[in-house]
Amino acid sequence: MTDPLLESVVRANHELFMRTGDRVSRPLEEMGLTLATAQALWAIDPDRPPPSMKVLAGRLYCNAPNLSFVVNQLVDRGLVERGTDPADRRARVAVLTGRGREMRERVVDLLLRQSPFAECGAEELRHLTELLERVLDRSAD
Amino acid sequence: MTDPLLESVVRANHELFMRTGDRVSRPLEEMGLTLATAQALWAIDPDRPPPSMKVLAGRLYCNAPNLSFVVNQLVDRGLVERGTDPADRRARVAVLTGRGREMRERVVDLLLRQSPFAECGAEELRHLTELLERVLDRSAD
């Protein structure tokens, strides 16, 4: 009853993710980051309005206390500042500092270069994007 | 210099993995498992010779002390037993118990059913398998 094709896809997806994380952990450590803080940094796009804690927690699939902890790490490192959303003064937003933007760029660059997907050709990447985005859309909550 | 296609593929890979983990954590908890123990269980294929600690650590991208810890959890739950490899008596192997085999089957079934890939058709799955396996092979260490 278990589909071998489904199993191999899920396993490959898992494997690719773990392999990237493995390759990246040392360089991140040298930048003073952990995997958790790096992912949080990645989730804050400087070209978009700064996300609230709630939005950020959703993107990272973690809960509020956990996110508070991770954002504190980033604040302690001078990469992020907390602000208040003027439209809803309950909400705190995460804003990248100058060093934060710089560090985020290095992190994204590292993650992409170390990913096994980095060795794909343009044609493969177009193909993969199309397939994976479709799967994501279909499973949207 | 950052390829938007590469970025979307890496992001999708990350997203699909995290979404599966998120959906699966509650049911696993009800089975008395965590994500770490479930992945370890998945990594022990009962139809193949029982893996040594070293092999298992490689599959899970963790180091030896960490694997010892996780295997202890499985032993405490009666799902795994430690054995000694007769060919090299330094090496310990992880062997599934009867309950372990049963639990592993439930875990794999859960992971596959909850994965966003579960909604793919056979054609998509064939396509994805081919692409992802190629990427994996190319980045083999």
Place this chain on the structure above:
DNA sequence: AACAGTGCTTCGAGACTCGAAGTAAGTGTG
């Protein structure tokens, strides 16, 4: 028999995660 190397475990410290409880700010109802 000594010795260096390998596989694993234990230990201790740090990082991560989460539920429960508390604070501040918005919302709705009378």
Place this chain on the structure above:
DNA sequence: CACACTTACTTCGAGTCTCGAAGCACTGTT
């Protein structure tokens, strides 16, 4: 307006996960 209710976030405490250092057991080599 006052009141209860909800929402967004933080703090706290406990449990889980991860890893480097140190130590034990076995192997292969000289």
